[in-house]
Amino acid sequence: MITINDIQSAHNRIRPFIHNTAVLTSTSLNNISESSLYFKCENFQKSGSFKIRGVANALLQVHKDHSSKGFVTASSGNHGAALSMVATYLGCNATIVMPSNAPEIKIQNVKKNGGEIIWCKPNQNSRDQILQKTLDETGGILIHPYNDYRIIAGQATAALELIEKYKDLDMLVAPLGGGGLLSGTISSVKQINPRIQVYGAEPYQADDGYRSIISGRIQENLTTDTICDGLRAQIGIIPFSIIKENVDAILRLKEDQIIEAMRFAWECLKIIIEPSCAITLAAILHNKQIFRGKKIGLIITGGNVDLDNLPW
């Protein structure tokens, strides 16, 4: 796990760059889920997602002399937008390798925040190849979206804020893509209050994480054909080692369950959230044997949704 000292140092370091985001509740969703839900609203976070936590923690630790050639990453969108925002703030370049099927709004967010986009095909091989080529050509520093201790320590601060504010939660649920958020969440929760259970939520259509945990070693995605564009990445080695030992379970959800939960959240909470985090609500609604009667925190990771292309 990331040590609690590293997480608290990260929190102190990034505090001027982030919002301590609101936590919302909904009587209607409590009734539907038969539990008490606390939504940690990182969709209200700067750059529109939690990703700025990890990025700010990483970039603020890179010495200025080393950052003159800029920063490079591969991202389906939110990490790239966050990296672009923080790099621009620090007066550095950001180059983002993005898959050709990234949502339009996430492409626009990278551009708006000053990042340069290099396109790759929507698979891990193309992503890796183009990323390496870009690193070679620019001489920039790689800021991996999740396979990096500094990134994970930053992402861990979302759960830290949540459990510091709501001390009597029974469980937390976070989405599982590359694993940065889930491994960070686990690191905060299990060190501060090991009584709290932590669940990961993953689409059936990109369930490399679930199969990796079950088999004990990293498995590739068989498909990434999911509406959860933020959860299509391959689980990272560092997050995997943390998640494998400490997660209470990974719960898989179907596409229609995710879309239904997204709509419930929009209608009842009046907030705009992505499918990639609506999956946490879907996990609760479709696993009542686990969650009924409990106080549950959900990490709502982002709100960068293309309003011209809604899934209903």
Next chain:
Amino acid sequence: MITINDIQSAHNRIRPFIHNTAVLTSTSLNNISESSLYFKCENFQKSGSFKIRGVANALLQVHKDHSSKGFVTASSGNHGAALSMVATYLGCNATIVMPSNAPEIKIQNVKKNGGEIIWCKPNQNSRDQILQKTLDETGGILIHPYNDYRIIAGQATAALELIEKYKDLDMLVAPLGGGGLLSGTISSVKQINPRIQVYGAEPYQADDGYRSIISGRIQENLTTDTICDGLRAQIGIIPFSIIKENVDAILRLKEDQIIEAMRFAWECLKIIIEPSCAITLAAILHNKQIFRGKKIGLIITGGNVDLDNLPW
């Protein structure tokens, strides 16, 4: 004006029934507007709008002996949903006279909260006739959506919370429909800090309020063909008398300006807000000569939007 004592009594009375709603900010919207905006998020309020403030204040003052025949109102939606929610909580019936062009989600909210709907045509005459007939038939108590001192005192508590939290605001902007919210906002602001300016925002397509203030006596709507379904009502006598003497100005907006502002709010704040309050943001964006460089509070009145029927 409603006295500050009545407003504070209302606040104490309704506090167990309402949320002290969050205030959100957005760097992007500050940049676009060239000002500092503070969004008082009544879209997160119980029943999905600020209307529960006035309704709770009124119903909690009606003696139990008088409420056995239930409560009756005419409402395009949010007032009706709020009345239904509070009446049901108190064990009373609620009958809501609704226009046939009310949005589907507002119809569903009334039903979900236990109210009974009686339909009228979408004009003031039909509304008044059916309302009187319903009152005669049920013997219920009329809870007018805005022409009632208790309602206005309740609505005034939204601005009260905002200016108590942000003491250095220069201006507030609230939508103008029947006038309950705007007259309540004026009552709170001008008694606590008369230095703060208060503006009303109204659609050109339902500008009875503007024309009434300019001419000095109540004018009828020439059309109610606006996307702002919450602002189609005729300004009430009591709100008019308060607004006329104390408002700094009424600003009128076009339909496309309202829709554009609604989309900006969804994209930048990641919250779901109705056209009827997006109009306050439109007012700021299209009157920069008034608002540039100022600290401005906006009352975001509700978030009950039909997600299958978005205006873009």
